[in-house]
Amino acid sequence: MRRRPGIGGLQTAAAARDQYRLLGENVAKLRTDLMKEQLATFRSQLEEFARKHKNDIRKNPAFRSQFHEMCAKVGVDPLASNKGFWAELLGIGDFYYELGVQIVEICLSTRPLNGGLIDLQELCKLLRQKRKHDREAVSEDDCLRAISKLKTLGSGFEVISAGKKKLVRSVPTELKKDHNEILELAQAQGYVTVDEVERRLSWTHGRAIDALDTLLDEGLAMIDDGHSDGKRRYWFPCVSSISSFGADS
Amino acid sequence: MANFFSKAEVTSSGRPVLLRSEVECHLLSSVDLEPEDHHNFSPLKSGLLILTTHRLLWLPSSSASTPTSAAAIPLPAISHIFSSKKSLKSMFHSPRIRFQVLVSPDGRVFDPGSGSGSGSGLGSRSVVLTAVVRGKGDCDGFLGKFWDSWRARAWETNETSGSGSSSVSGSGTGTGTGTGTGGGLYSSDGSVRMVGVAGILRKEQELWESTDKSLQDAFQDLNALMSKAKEMVMLAEKMRQKLLSGTNSQASATNDEDMGSKEEMQDWLLSVGIISPVTKESAGALYHQQLSRQLADFVRTPLERAGGMINLIDVYCLFNRARGTELISPDDMLQACSLWEKFDVPVMLRKFDSGVMVIQNKSHSDEEVFVRIKSLVTKPEALRSGISPSDAAMTLGIAPAMAKEHLLTAESTGLLCRDVSPDGFRFYINLFPEIDPRDVYLVKDYGICDTWIKAVSTSGLR
Structure with a gap:
C-alpha cells in the first residue's frame, strides 16, 4: 500500500486496516468452525472404532498405543463397551469395569466441590454425559452394580441412604479432611449447627450431615436439642476446653 | 562382558525403562542368553527376556543375587532370525531361539543410536546368539512376535516422527503445507500482513479439503487406520493445539460449549500415561508380577500429590485410565498390590480395621x-x-x-x-x-x- 499524506490518507489507511482485520476475523472464525466440525467427525469415528474393533486394537500393541494417543488428544473416551447380553445377565465382561472406572473418575473430579459425597442421580447424569454416544442409557441400577464390583478393593467406596436419596461416598473416614474444618469452625463457640456449617463452609446439606454424623459416631461431638431456638447444636468438648492449645501448636 | 551389550535402564521396582513410543510385545521368563561360537561374553543365566517394538531386553531375575546388569540388543542390530528346526533332538531340549547380531569393530553390539557404526553396519562382523527358554513360556508365540517386530521396523518411523514432532504445531507434515499460515495472518504487531488475501483463502480451503479427505481415508476400516495411524496422531495433536490456543486468544468468543470442549481436552491430557501397559497377552504367566512392578512405578506420582497416602480405589481409576483400553479388574489390582511384599518397592498396601484399603509410602510409616x-x-x-x-x-x-x-x-x-x-x-x-x-x-x-x-x-x- 502506498502511503499518502494528510488526515484523509490516515483515515483511508485506518479504514483499510479495519476491513482487513474484519476479513481476518471472519477467516479465523470460519477456520475454527471447520476445525470443530472435523474434530467432531474425528471423535465420532474414533468412538465407533473403539466400540467395534476393540479386540483387534488390543491385539496389536504398537497400534494400541497410537490409538490411545489419538483418543487422548481429541478427547475421546476409549472405554465404550456395550452392555451386551452376558453383562446384563451375569455381570461379566468389561462393561461394568469400564463403568466403575468412569464412576470413580467422576467422583475424583467433583471431589473439590462436594468433598467426596455425590448424589446417585447426579452421578448418573454425569455418567450419561460421558457416554453420550452410547445407544442405551446407563441406569442407576447399572451404577450400583458397577460400584459393587469395586468392593474387592476395600470399603473405601460405598452407597449410603439418606432419606429417599442415595448418596455415593468416595472418601473413607480415614482420609477425610472435612471433619477438621468443622472442628476448626467449632473452636469459636464450642458448638456448631447444621445451618452454620452449610453457610460458613458453603457445603451441601448432605455433606454437612454426613460429616457431623461421623463425628458423633467417633464420640467427638455431642447433641444439644434443648436450646430455645429449636436448632440442634453439636458441641465439641474436645476443642472448647483447650481452644488455646490448638492455636499455638 | 557387560560391555558387549547396550545398557538397559531399569526402574526402582525392576521394570525396564522404555524409549519414546516403545511398546512391549512379549515376555519370557528364565531365559539364558548364550553366544554360539565366539566368546564375546559369558552366558547370561536365567533372566527375563522382553521383546519390545525397538529392542530385545534381558533383565536378571530378582532372585539372583549376583549383580548382573540388564542388557539390551537394539532390533536394528539383528541381521537374521533363524527359524526353529523341528527335529527329534529338539523335542528333548529346552526350546531355543537363534538370531544373528551385528557387532561393531570395537567388539560391541552394533547400536545405531550411538552413531558409532558407519552406514548400515557394513564391514562389521556378526555373532550368532542363542536364547534358551528354560521356563514354560510360549516360545513359538515369542518367535512370531519377534519376526513381526523386527520386520515392522518401528524404530525408523520413530526417528522421522521425532524430528517432525517439534514442528507439529506449525506445518503438519502429513496434511499439506498451508498450516504455516495458521495464526500468521497477523504479523507480530497485530496488523494485517500484506499478502494476497485470495491466496490465503484458497490455501485455507485446500488444507481443509485435504484434511477431510485424509480423515475419510483413514477411517474406512481398521487396516486403513493402522497404516495411517502416525498421520492421524499428528492431526489429533494439531487439532488439540489449535483448539486450546484458539480459545485462549479469542476470549470474547468463548461460550459455554467452547469451554466445555476445552475442559474435556485438558481433562483427558491428564490421563495419558502408560504407553506400554503390561497385559495378559504379552506377559503371560508373568502378568501379575510385572503388573505389580508397573503399578509401583505408576503410583508414586499420584501418591506424592495426595500427601503420602491414597485410597486404593482412586488408584484403580487412575491406573486404568493411564492404561487406556487395557482395563484390569479389581481382583488383578488387589493381587498386584499384595505382591509388593515380595519385591523391594517403596510403596505398601495398608488395611484399616474399617475395611478401607490405602496405598502409602513406606517412608510415611508409623515410625515417622x-x-x-x-x-x-x-x-x-x-x-x-x-x-x-x-x-x-x-x-x-x-x-x-x-x-x-x-x-x-x-x-x-x-x-x-x-x-x-x-x-x-x-x-x-x-x-x-x-x-x-x-x-x-x-x-x-x-x-x-x-x-x-x-x-x-x-x-x-x-
Missing part, C-alpha cells in the same frame, strides 16, 4: 508419625492436659479418624497412655519407662519426667 506425635505430646501444654485425636489431626494435617488410629497404635507400643473422661479420649506421654523400679521415688533432674514435673508445677502456680 510416632516421632511427630512425641514432639506434640511433650509440649508444655500437652504435658499438662494431654492431646485429643482432633488436636493430633489438626497438627498432623490428617483426618481425625486417622489420627485416632495413629494415637491408639502409639499407645499400644507404649509411647502414650490414655485418659478417658467425659471429654472423650485424651492421650499423655507415658512416663513409666523412665521410672526406675528399684527406686521409685528417685526423681532425675533430666528426661521427660523432669520436664513434666516442671510443666505441671508451673500450671499449679497459676
